[in-house]
């Protein structure tokens with residue numbers, strides 16, 4: 306495993322982070338038991354991962370707690386989250402009260418079987434929710450931080466709606482958060498221009514989500530995701546091959562698969578710290594760690610001349626988000 310300094314937390318964390326949400330939820334979304342999910346957590350730790358990301362709504366905190374049993378807690382970096390809205394992301398104005406927010410933290414600690422979390426995020430915050438999150442909930446988080454239940458404070462965006470990172474662009478200059486979770490991938494690398502310059506300026510740690518997601522985990526799914534982008538007017542169909550949008554990757558020496566390319570693309574991005582990998586399969590986990598640890602992407606993974614040309618065109622280029630997302 307390779308380790309990276311997670312911004313101002315000064316913590317050394319694995320560049321591959323175990324994502325316990327997304328479509329897999331450690332396999333629990335497809336019927337795996339908490340014990341089976343805990344086996345995957347143990348496998349991840351044995352493979353050198355020390356960064357584990359979960360959330361109250363993922364339903365995987367108990368599995369993470371089981372997986373950590375008997376391990377040296379001080380060597381693991383555990384991240385969890387609570388929504389800001391009562392019914393999930395973007396449900397303003399039905400916000401959680403500070404008391405409800407605290408109850409969420411307490412239940413996370415119970416399920417994780419731990420006295421503290423290394424990182425507690427305000428989860429899936431939209432631009433409209435940011436003021437409430439900062440003014441009402443953040444003081445509550447700070448109180449728990451002072452009591453030793455939370456070490457560092459983070460915020461995550463709702464990438465499927467906030468594909469231009471408007472919330473993070475507003476939040477980062479205010480300098481409240483030690484770490485942010487941001488969507489970044491081959492289909493939408495816009496954080497390179499709008500988020501990473503700010504995180505680097507403020508020495509904020511970054512967790513990369515949506516590296517693969519559904520839209521990049523097979524050629525068929527990428528075709529579907531790109532067709533939706535074309536339909537929405539986000540991609541100029543003349544700029545790509547709609548039947549095989551990442552055709553430029555094939556035949557490139559050193560690239561084993563689309564998924565491998567997608568993880569490598571994120572890993573070597575300046576400003577990207579932990580690349581989250583979400584899976585319910587031990588074989589996929591091993592493959593994905595190997596991809597994240599492989600050398601910098603080969604040159605053709607930089608924007609091709611065709612992609613670069615399209616960036617200057619009048620319509621939006623090949624950079625917008627994957628549509629089919631779960632949380």
Ligand SMILES: NC(=O)c1ccc[n+]([C@@H]2O[C@H](COP(=O)([O-])OP(=O)(O)OC[C@H]3O[C@@H](n4cnc5c(N)ncnc54)[C@H](OP(=O)(O)O)[C@@H]3O)[C@@H](O)[C@H]2O)c1
Nearest residue numbers: 324325326327329461514515516517518582583584585589
């Ligand atoms: N707003 C938020 O806070 C937020 C939102 C989204 C995600 N997250 C975090 O980010 C983590 C990563 O989530 P993500 O959605 O970006 O997931 P991801 O890790 O990019 O992709 C996961 C998807 O790809 C499949 N997959 C993974 N490796 C594969 C392989 N080698 N071959 C074939 N298929 C493969 C998985 O299915 P299999 O189970 O079959 O492998 C799953 O469907 C989440 O677990 C969560 O911790 C946070």
